[in-house]
Amino acid sequence: MKFLTNPHFLLTLTSIFWAFNTVAGRAAVGEVSPLLIVSVRWFFVSIILSILCKNQLKKIWKILNNRVKWLIFMGLFGFTGFNSAYYIAAHNTIAINLGLVQGTMPAFIIIIAWIWLKDKINLTQFLGVLITFVAVLLVVSAGNLSLLLNLELNNGDIIMIFACSLYAVYAVGLRKKPKIGALPLLTFFAYVAFLGSIPGLIFEIFSNQFILPGYKGCIILGVIIIFPSFLAQIFFMKGVEKIGPSRSGLYTNLVPVFSSILAVLFLGENFKFYHFLSLTMIFAGIYLFENKNKINSLLIKSKLNDN
Numbered sequence: 688m689k690f691l692t693n694p695h696f697l698l699t700l701t702s703i704f705w706a707f708n709t710v711a712g713r714a715a716v717g718e719v720s721p722l723l724i725v726s727v728r729w730f731f732v733s734i735i736l737s738i739l740c741k742n743q744l745k746k747i748w749k750i751l752n753n754r755v756k757w758l759i760f761m762g763l764f765g766f767t768g769f770n771s772a773y774y775i776a777a778h779n780t781i782a783i784n785l786g787l788v789q790g791t792m793p794a795f796i797i798i799i800a801w802i803w804l805k806d807k808i809n810l811t812q813f814l815g816v817l818i819t820f821v822a823v824l825l826v827v828s829a830g831n832l833s834l835l836l837n838l839e840l841n842n843g844d845i846i847m848i849f850a851c852s853l854y855a856v857y858a859v860g861l862r863k864k865p866k867i868g869a870l871p872l873l874t875f876f877a878y879v880a881f882l883g884s885i886p887g888l889i890f891e892i893f894s895n896q897f898i899l900p901g902y903k904g905c906i907i908l909g910v911i912i913i914f915p916s917f918l919a920q921i922f923f924m925k926g927v928e929k930i931g932p933s934r935s936g937l938y939t940n941l942v943p944v945f946s947s948i949l950a951v952l953f954l955g956e957n958f959k960f961y962h963f964l965s966l967t968m969i970f971a972g973i974y975l976f977e978n979k980n981k982i983n984s985l986l987i988k989s990k991l992n993d994n
Contacts, residue, residue: 858923
C-alpha cells in the first residue's frame with residue numbers, strides 16, 4: 688500500500704493529529720496543568736519508544752553520540768519548548784486567536800529555511816502560501832474576515848507566536864538529521880524532551896499552578912500521548928525527510944480546518960460553508976506549492992503563444 692509511505696498522506700494525518708492536540712489542549716483547561724501535560728506526555732512516549740526500539744538504541748547512540756548538541760537543540764526546541772509554550776498559550780487565549788497564530792507556522796518555516804539553509808521561494812510558491820494563509824483566516828474568523836480587524840494580541844497569542852517559531856526551527860533542523868530511522872530518533876528526542884520539561888514542572892508545582900488530572904484529564908492525556916506526541920511526530924519527520932521542511936510546513940495550515948471538523952464531531956458544532964471553502968483553498972495552495980515547476984512551464988508556454 689503505497690499511500691502509507693506517501694509524504695502527502697502522512698503529513699495530512701500529521702495535521703489531523705495536531706488538530707487532536709488543539710482540541711485536547713483547550714479541553715485540558717482546568718483539568719490538568721500545562722507543564723504537567725508536557726512532562727507526562729514525553730515520559731510515557733519515552734517508555735513506549737524504548738520498548739519498541741530497544742534493539743536499536745545502542746547502535747543509534749553510536750551515531751548520535753557525535754551529534755549531542757544537535758540532539759539537545761532539537762529536543763528542547765521542537766518538543767519541550769514548543770509543547771510548553773503551546774499548552775500555556777491554550778490556557779491564556781481564545782480558540783480563534785490560537786488557530787490564527789498557528790496558521791502562521793509555514794511562514795516561519797519558509798523564512799527560517801531561507802535564512803538557515805538558503806532555500807529559495809518563487810512567486811508561485813509564495814502565492815500558494817498566501818492562499819492557504821487566507822484560507823486559515825477564513826476558518827478562524829468563522830467566515831467573517833472583518834472580525835480579524837478587532838483582534839488584539841494578548842499574552843497567549845504572543846506565547847503561541849513564540850511556540851510556532853520554536854517548532855519552525857525544529858522543522859528546518861530536521862533537514863540536518865543523520866541517516867537513521869524516525870522511530871529511534873524520536874526516542875532520543877523524547878528523552879531530551881522529558882528531561883527538559885522537569886524544571887518547568889518544578890516551577891509549576893512551587894508556584895501553586897499544578898493541577899493533577901482526574902478521569903477526564905487522564906483521557907485528554909491519553910489522546911495527547913498517542914496522536915500528536917507519538918504518531919504525528921513520526922509522520923512529520925518522514926514527510927520532512929522526503930519533501931523538505933518548507934513544503935511539509937505548508938500542511939500545518941490544515942490544522943485549524945481539521946480542528947473545526949473535530950469540533951463538529953465532538954462538540955456538536957455546525958459545519959458551515961466557509962469550512963468547505965477553506966478546505967478547497969488550502970488544497971489549492973498546496974497544489975500550487977507542490978507543482979510550481981509545472982505551473983511555471985505552463986505560464987512560460989502561454990506567454991510564448993501569446994507572442
